Amino acid sequence: MKRLKVAVVYNSYEEAQHEAVPGDSSSGHHLRLMIRRMARTLRSLGHDVAIIHLAGDLSSLQRKLNRLRPHVIFNQYDDVVHGALYEMRFAAFIRMLGYPITGSPALALGLSRDKYMALSLMKGAGIPIPASTTLLERVSEVNRHKWHFPLIVHPGQEHAGIGMGRDSVVDTKKALREKVGEVIGAYKQPALVQGFLPGREFNVGILGGRKLRVMPLAEVDYTRLPQGIPPIMSYAAKWVESSVEFKRTRVICPARVEPSLAALINETAIKAFRVIGGWGYGRVDIRLDEDGLPRVLEVNCNPCLDEGIGLARSAERAGIGYPDLLQEVIRAAFDGPPYDIHLPIFTMKPAASPRPKRAKPHPVRRPV
Numbered sequence: 001m002k003r004l005k006v007a008v009v010y011n012s013y014e015e016a017q018h019e020a021v022p023g024d025s026s027s028g029h030h031l032r033l034m035i036r037r038m039a040r041t042l043r044s045l046g047h048d049v050a051i052i053h054l055a056g057d058l059s060s061l062q063r064k065l066n067r068l069r070p071h072v073i074f075n076q077y078d079d080v081v082h083g084a085l086y087e088m089r090f091a092a093f094i095r096m097l098g099y100p101i102t103g104s105p106a107l108a109l110g111l112s113r114d115k116y117m118a119l120s121l122m123k124g125a126g127i128p129i130p131a132s133t134t135l136l137e138r139v140s141e142v143n144r145h146k147w148h149f150p151l152i153v154h155p156g157q158e159h160a161g162i163g164m165g166r167d168s169v170v171d172t173k174k175a176l177r178e179k180v181g182e183v184i185g186a187y188k189q190p191a192l193v194q195g196f197l198p199g200r201e202f203n204v205g206i207l208g209g210r211k212l213r214v215m216p217l218a219e220v221d222y223t224r225l226p227q228g229i230p231p232i233m234s235y236a237a238k239w240v241e242s243s244v245e246f247k248r249t250r251v252i253c254p255a256r257v258e259p260s261l262a263a264l265i266n267e268t269a270i271k272a273f274r275v276i277g278g279w280g281y282g283r284v285d286i287r288l289d290e291d292g293l294p295r296v297l298e299v300n301c302n303p304c305l306d307e308g309i310g311l312a313r314s315a316e317r318a319g320i321g322y323p324d325l326l327q328e329v330i331r332a333a334f335d336g337p338p339y340d341i342h343l344p345i346f347t348m349k350p351a352a353s354p355r356p357k358r359a360k361p362h363p364v365r366r367p368v
């Protein structure tokens, strides 16, 4: 690939005046270290890299980009502060300015943050999801359904384990009511309730644009957890290094899976990623049901790209080192992302009057 001007754009959580998401302690320091590692790696590939911190001021970002004129925006905008919809708005904003952007387009980013909507789409497309997947806006709605316990309760629009704890798995209607009330009250969003899948859990790393590649499977191993702690990737298991959950949960990659099951998991993950409209890179979380068959928990568009963990770890097992992974992510941004190819692009110049005639819309080709 030729030498490119790359702008790595990120936002950090510390800019928020207050802690908008209860329980979130993700550190801006770690984030900045990751961004620097990424920039170093991109430079080692010969690219000309600028790091831009987006501190809430879109016009200043626009001015910086206008000066830099990068070939591509390396999207590291990951917003736990402002809420689910900002990620998609950022991607849409960049596309409207006319720059190619890495990862998924706005629509897919929005969908991957609205779990219920995404799961409903997948179900409609015949992709297996957890049984009884239901969205509750009010605690009183608990009484409208017939439940088969155990169930798991999530905040409907979160990610990264936020709102997932020991009491997220419930066995009784009373506990369900309490947890639903807590999610609605504390996170100011509906509660997503699902049948609890008791089987093995896998993370499926995906890389590519028009042509997708699946990375070696990673399995979350809960076998060393003490009794009484539910086997889930809770907030503690993901982030709180001092917790039992963190210490006793590990990821095995590559996972030991018989080839026919691995093929079924991979096929399910690819379908789910396509249905959501994911692009470039992603990670699909899958769990087996009581019959040992895979069901999709969620599609993560633009998952963490840090070195040595998650997608990068799976890619390494496939012989794709960190520099090659980042290069592939950039390559996919030029590989004709769906939906927005023919978007009219706004420039900084004020619109000339009279208003130009609207262009005839082009047919959108979906590269499935």
Ligand SMILES: Nc1ncnc2c1ncn2[C@@H]1O[C@H](COP(=O)(O)OP(=O)(O)O)[C@@H](O)[C@H]1O
Pocket: 130, 152, 154, 158, 159, 160, 161, 162, 164, 194, 195, 196, 197, 198, 201, 231, 232, 233, 234, 285, 287, 297, 298
């Ligand atoms: N229906 C389910 N059955 C069993 N475990 C689940 C289910 N839904 C979620 N989990 C557990 O909770 C974790 C977090 O849920 P997930 O939907 O992946 O949200 P997040 O965005 O927080 O990663 C999963 O990794 C899994 O361990």
Ligand SMILES: [Mg+2]
Pocket: 160, 233, 285, 298
């Ligand atoms: Mg997940």
